[in-house]
Amino acid sequence: MDEGIVPVGGTVGILGGGQLGRMMALAGRAMGLHTLIWDPDPLAPAAQAADDHIVAPYDSISALSEFAARIKCATYEFENVHSETAQQLSQLCSVYPPPELLQVSQHRLVEKDSARALGLATTLYGPATSPDEALNAVRRLGVPGLFKTVSGGYDGKGQALVESVNAVGAAYQSLQGHGDLMYERWVExxxxxxxxxxxxxxxxxxxxxxxxxxxxxxxxxxxxxxxxxxxxxxxxxxxxxxxxxxxxxxxxxxxxxxxxxxxxxxxxxxxxxxxxxxxxxxxxxxxxxxxxxxxxxxxxxxxxxxxxxxxxxxxxxxxxxxxxxxxxxxxxxxxxxxxxxxxxxxxxxxxxxxxxxxxxxxxxxxxxxxxxxxxxxxxxxxxxxx
Ligand SMILES: Nc1ncnc2c1ncn2[C@@H]1O[C@H](COP(=O)(O)OP(=O)(O)OP(=O)(O)O)[C@@H](O)[C@H]1O
Ligand SMILES: [Mg+2]
The missing domain is CATH 3.30.470.20 (ATP-grasp fold, B domain)
Structure with a gap:
């Protein structure tokens, strides 16, 4: 793994081609940094501001090696990057922020546990991976509260409000099929x-x-x-x-x-x-x-x-x-x-x-x-x- 500093004129790879990548590319360009975007969308907003764009799915092995070969270090501009892709990439070049930090932020329970371990306070929360565990969590932690998908949520997506114990079943059902859930107490x-x-x-x-x-x-x-x-x-x-x-x-x-x-x-x-x-x-x-x-x-x-x-x-x-x-x-x-x-x-x-x-x-x-x-x-x- 190359820990080298990216020189002026060097290329930074950005996983994801949304507006954050676009604004990264614009900021980098002002300092003489080139950017290469990897995003499956040929019309990705970041690609318009970057030097080049690899249009390929995030699980493409050939795209991974091409991306890594053309850049000095990589970053990502959305959290739902396949953590496998980030891990594999980190075998080939430096990835910042470190993939371990990405993994923490990709799992709401791990994220809150990590924050608490560092001394931060949070609302009451717990896993709700089965209907029984969900009901117990609501009884134990109290209402109102929210079921949240532990991963993949953004802009409030993957959340269901629970206003009373009677409403647990319906709220839980509404998020079925979106992976593991957690429950957290509503914060006024x-x-x-x-x-x-x-x-x-x-x-x-x-x-x-x-x-x-x-x-x-x-x-x-x-x-x-x-x-x-x-x-x-x-x-x-x-x-x-x-x-x-x-x-x-x-x-x-x-x-x-x-x-x-x-x-x-x-x-x-x-x-x-x-x-x-x-x-x-x-x-x-x-x-x-x-x-x-x-x-x-x-x-x-x-x-x-x-x-x-x-x-x-x-x-x-x-x-x-x-x-x-x-x-x-x-x-x-x-x-x-x-x-x-x-x-x-x-x-x-x-x-x-x-x-x-x-x-x-x-x-x-x-x-x-x-x-x-x-x-x-x-x-x-x-x-x-x-
Ligand atoms: N426990 C809570 N109590 C009260 N409001 C909450 C709680 N959890 C989330 N919210 C509200 O819902 C918003 C979105 O929730 P959260 O930030 O947890 O998820 P997100 O979908 O990852 O959001 P984003 O991508 O916008 O940051 C919060 O900014 C907050 O306004
Ligand atoms: Mg948020």
């Missing part, structure tokens, strides 16, 4: 937040200010930084993010999601070993962006201590509203402090993230006003259609 949170943390190969760890996240229909709708949390909570979550980055040997960028409850508890929800949707604000609101930071770290360069440049609000744009065109998009940039990011997806499927809007400004209330004005222009084409 006051604020939902995330922390983006970066670590380089030399052990330097840096964090970004805490971001406040607002979901709708299980999908991140908008985020704002700084989050409305106490400085004690900010310090605690920042320390915990550092502990996880060090404890799980991060190289690259990862995000940790937390709930802050009304009675002042901080509960870890999940982690993503890659740049995160809630960190998109860093492209305009901080230096360097989470994508630049990720590319620096995985290439074997150093991470930079981030500078907070401006309060920033990020709004996701979903496919639902844009099936009939997106001519109105440039108009949002007539508003002060607004920047559009468009991912170039050909498929405008409902619920699919097709772009985002960043708003920078002096204070959070003004950012929220501008966000409202953006929504007006887009006429419900954000995440608030239904």
């Amino acid at each position: 949170f006051q604020t939902e937040v995330s922390v983006v943390v970066a670590r380089d190969r030399y052990g330097k760890v840096v964090t970004y200010p805490v971001t406040e996240n607002h979901h709708r229909r299980g999908i991140l709708d908008w985020s704002v930084t700084p989050a409305e949390v106490s400085s004690d909570h900010e310090r605690l979550m920042t320390e915990q993010a550092r502990d996880v980055a060090e404890g799980l040997n991060l190289v690259g960028v990862m995000a940790l999601e937390f709930f802050v409850t009304a009675d002042g508890r901080v509960l870890f929800n999940e982690m993503a070993p890659r740049p995160h949707n809630s960190g998109h604000w860093t492209i305009e609101g901080a230096w360097p962006s989470q994508f630049t930071q990720h590319m620096r770290a995985i290439a074997g360069w150093s991470v930079a201590t981030p500078r907070f440049l401006s309060p920033t609000l990020m709004m996701n744009l979903l496919g639902d509203g844009f099936v009939d065109g997106f001519e109105m998009l440039p108009r949002v940039m007539e508003l002060e402090g607004v920047q559009l990011h468009w991912y170039g997806k050909k498929d405008m499927r409902p619920g699919r993230k097709v772009g985002h809007v960043t708003i920078v400004g002096d204070c959070v209330p003004r950012l929220k006003e501008t966000a409202e004005a953006v929504r007006q222009i887009l006429g419900g084409r954000c995440n608030d259609g239904a």
